[in-house]
């Protein structure tokens with residue numbers, strides 16, 4: 001006899017579902033919250049778990065994450081009654097997790113519980129492909145990611161505004177999606193790129209407009225705050241919104257209402273704002289790119305996402321994940337060699353996960369079809385590698401020195417490599433006030449080599 005755990009706080013639905021499940025000759029156990037479900041799961045195994053999306057103590061996705069992380073070998077089906085989350089759930093559910101929409105009938109349940117289809121099978125924490133999608137979208141098991149998952153889980157339960165800080169390509173938009181997935185919000189996630197809103201359309205974009213409010217306003221339009229009602233508004237590139245446009249945003253945040261351009265009726269705002277920026281908090285404060293009052297309203301809960309070079313443990317996992325996605329899309333079985341994987345781990349990835357994803361894609365396009373393996377270019381460096389690894393001020397200075405030298409228009413044809421090298425060494429030394437240890441580090445040579453070179457130059461005088 002199959003055993004089923006039904007996790008749902010809707011008593012009426014649970015009662016009906018239990019009757020059908022029993023009629024189908026299965027044992028059924030009920031839990032009305034994540035906590036109760038975890039108690040059952042700690043003492044018993046189930047063939048199947050039917051999981052409601054919205055539970056009183058969090059999203060069903062939390063429990064899904066727990067089931068996968070704890071390696072619980074049950075089939076899982078997400079159940080939702082809310083039409084607005086139906087599509088989102090369908091998207092989140094993959095080969096390993098099934099989904100059902102309420103109202104359900106005996107045939108639906110029979111199909112779900114007795115089908116041999118792999119659609120509803122969760123193969124433990126890590127499926128055969130070796131990764132777990134946290135909150136339905138995030139890949140990564142490094143300490144930095146685990147800490148962030150905890151923050152996402154905690155903040156998702158509240159309605160606090162979140163500010164995501166991190167370099168380009170670290171996954172800020174993905175984390176915004178994860179917060180939305182993990183919350184109990186029933187509305188949509190709406191994104192807006194703050195750096196790309198034309199100045200004369202800022203009001204219309206944020207608050208919406210009434211028909212005829214201005215030339216070209218041929219129909220009524222909802223603003224992003226209204227579109228994100230009961231959901232999440234993702235303000236990408238927040239600090240790129242010109243300072244003179246920011247009072248518009250402040251007005252909504254202060255009054256918690258919006259009035260359409262050309263309208264008179266104000267509508268209450270009811271959404272969580274998740275904002276993102278590539279700039280550091282220090283830079284935001286120093287360069288005054290964001291009004292302080294907006295910062296404090298939006299950065300109630302700031303989350304800094306670590307660059308990929310600081311969580312190298314995630315590189316193999318992400319690389320395999322991106323390769324798997326491509327293999328699945330194109331029905332291929334391309335693999336990656338161990339040395340290539342090691343090279344990926346050693347690289348610094350200044351463009352972070354986006355750059356890694358594109359590198360895998362490129363290597364997939366170039367794949368050797370006879371040996372079924374990825375083909376990577378000789379160097380993984382992008383034009384941005386050198387610059388972005390220059391993190392300290394001294395690094396920047398030496399890059400400038402090197403740039404000046406490299407772009408120097410008056411390098412005479414026939415200038416020797418030795419002469420150029422000498423000039424580069426002296427310029428680098430100048431840029432770090434003669435500190436030989438720093439200069440050697442920046443030049444990528446040992447201090448001993450630097451002393452040797454300087455000695456040679458002195459003796460050649």
Ligand SMILES: Nc1ncnc2c1ncn2[C@@H]1O[C@H](COP(=O)(O)OP(=O)(O)OP(=O)(O)O)[C@@H](O)[C@H]1O
Pocket residue numbers: 137138139140166167168169170171172173174175276278353354357
């Ligand atoms: N943890 C992750 N797991 C899987 N894919 C990820 C993860 N983080 C990022 N990605 C992928 O990497 C790419 C870049 O992510 P995203 O657009 O979220 O970065 P971002 O920080 O918002 O970048 P930008 O600041 O340039 O807008 C996307 O294709 C995204 O799907």
